[in-house]
Amino acid sequence: MTRKNSAGVGLAQTRTGALVHSRYAPWIFAVPAVIVILVLRYVPSLVGGAYAFTNWDGTSLNADFVGLRNFVSIFTDPTTSGALWHTLFLAGAYVVATNAIGMALAVALKKTLKTRSLLRALFFLPFALSQLATAYIWQFIFAYNGPINYFLDKLHLESLKHTWLGEPGVALVAILVVMIWQYTGMTMVIYMAGLEGIPEELHEAAMVDGAGPWKRFRHITFPLLAPALTTSCTLTLVFGLGVFDQIIALTNGGPSSATETIATQVFKQTFVYGFFGEGSAMAVLFAALVTLFAIIQMLILRRREERLDK
Numbered sequence: 001m002t003r004k005n006s007a008g009v010g011l012a013q014t015r016t017g018a019l020v021h022s023r024y025a026p027w028i029f030a031v032p033a034v035i036v037i038l039v040l041r042y043v044p045s046l047v048g049g050a051y052a053f054t055n056w057d058g059t060s061l062n063a064d065f066v067g068l069r070n071f072v073s074i075f076t077d078p079t080t081s082g083a084l085w086h087t088l089f090l091a092g093a094y095v096v097a098t099n100a101i102g103m104a105l106a107v108a109l110k111k112t113l114k115t116r117s118l119l120r121a122l123f124f125l126p127f128a129l130s131q132l133a134t135a136y137i138w139q140f141i142f143a144y145n146g147p148i149n150y151f152l153d154k155l156h157l158e159s160l161k162h163t164w165l166g167e168p169g170v171a172l173v174a175i176l177v178v179m180i181w182q183y184t185g186m187t188m189v190i191y192m193a194g195l196e197g198i199p200e201e202l203h204e205a206a207m208v209d210g211a212g213p214w215k216r217f218r219h220i221t222f223p224l225l226a227p228a229l230t231t232s233c234t235l236t237l238v239f240g241l242g243v244f245d246q247i248i249a250l251t252n253g254g255p256s257s258a259t260e261t262i263a264t265q266v267f268k269q270t271f272v273y274g275f276f277g278e279g280s281a282m283a284v285l286f287a288a289l290v291t292l293f294a295i296i297q298m299l300i301l302r303r304r305e306e307r308l309d310k
Contacts, residue, residue, distance in 0.1 A: 052280035059274070070281035080282065084262040090176055090261065091240030091293075097180045098236050099229070102187025107221065109188075110195050118297030120192070131182065138178045139165065142250070162270035168258035171251050175259055178246050183239060187232045194228030195221070230301040237297055241290050262286045 052070055054064035074080045105123055109116045126134065133213040141147050142164035149161045164174045198221060206216045244263040247253060253268070262282055270279030 011180055017299055040198075048280050049284050050280075051204040051276055052284045054277045056276045057274050058270070063277070066277065070278045073278060073283065074285060079257045079260060080265055083255060083262050083265045085261070086259060087170060087241060087261040087289075089172065089241075090179070093176055094179050094183075094240035094243075095174075095233055095236045096186045098184050099232055101180065101184045101192045102232065103225070103229075105188045106182070106191035106195055106284075107217065122189070126182045127185040129182070131245040132249055134182055135178060135246045138181075138246075139187060139250050142174055143257070165251050166255055168255055171259050174245075175246055175250055178250065179240070179243060182246075183236065187236060190232045190235075191218055191225060191228050194225045198224045201284060221283060226301070226304060230298065233301060234294055237293055238290060241286070241293065262289070 053065055054063035055066050109120055140258045144163050152160050163172050165171050202220050203216055206220060217231060242263055243261060246261055247264050251259045253264050268277050269275045
C-alpha cells in the first residue's frame with residue numbers, strides 16, 4: 001500500500017513538473033527575443049526622442065535643454081510646415097488611388113481569363129522591385145528628353161511637355177504617380193485574397209434575381225471586402241506617410257522644397273545639417289502622426305466592419 005502511494009505521489013509530482021515546465025517553456029524562448037528588441041529598438045528610440053527637447057548637434061558631449069522650441073520651429077519654418085502638408089497630400093492621395101485601382105484590378109482579374117496569372121504577376125512585379133532602383137528608372141522617364149516628352153512630341157502635343165521633376169506644381173504629382181505604380185500590386189493581392197473568401201453562390205443568386213455587375217459589386221463584393229479594405233488602407237497609410245526613397249532619388253526634396261516630406265526633413269536636419277535636436281523633434285512628430293492616423297483609420301474601418309456584420 002505504501003509503495004502504491006509513493007508511486008502515485010511520484011507520478012503526480014512528475015505530471016505537475018511537466019505542467020509547470022510546459023507553462024513556462026514559451027516564456028523561456030520569448031524573453032531573450034523581447035530583451036533584444038527592447039535594447040536594440042525601443043530604448044534607442046526613447047533616447048532619441050529625449051534629444052527632441054535639446055539643441056544637440058550630434059558631435060558635442062553636451063546637449064542643452066530647450067523645451068518645446070524645436071517643435072515650435074517645425075510649424076513656424078516654411079520648409080518644415082510645407083513638408084507636413086506635402087506628407088499629408090501624398091499619403092491621402094496614395095491611399096485612395098492605390099486601394100481604388102488595386103480593388104478594380106483584383107475584381108477584373110477574378111474573371112476566368114487565360115492570361116490572368118500572367119497579368120497578376122506583371123501587376124505585382126513593381127512591388128517586388130527595389131524602391132530606389134525603380135525611382136532612378138522613373139527619373140529617366142520623367143527627364144525632359146525622356147520617353148514621356150518624346151512621345152508627346154511625336155503626337156504633336158508639345159503644349160503638354162513639362163520638366164516633370166523640375167516644376168514645383170508637377171513634381172509632387174510625378175512622385176505620387178511613381179508611388180501608385182509601385183504599390184498598387186500589393187493592394188491587388190490583398191483584395192484578391194479577400195475575394196477568395198466570398199462564396200460564389202451569393203453572386204449566382206444575385207444574377208438569378210437580375211442583379212447586374214455593378215449591383216453585385218456594390219451590395220455583395222464591396223461589403224464583404226471590409227476586412228481586406230481595413231488591412232490594405234492601414235498598410236498603405238503607413239507607407240504613404242513614410243515615403244522617402246522615391247523622393248530622395250527623384251527630386252531630393254526639390255525644386256525649391258516643393259517635394260519635401262517629414263521623412264526627408266528628418267534625414268536632412270539630422271544627418272545633412274547636423275541639427276539632431278530638430279531632427280529628433282520631427283521624428284517624434286512623424287511617429288505621433290503615423291500612430292494617430294493609423295488608429296483613427298482602423299477605428300473607422302472596424303466600426304464599418306461591425307455594422308456590416310450585423
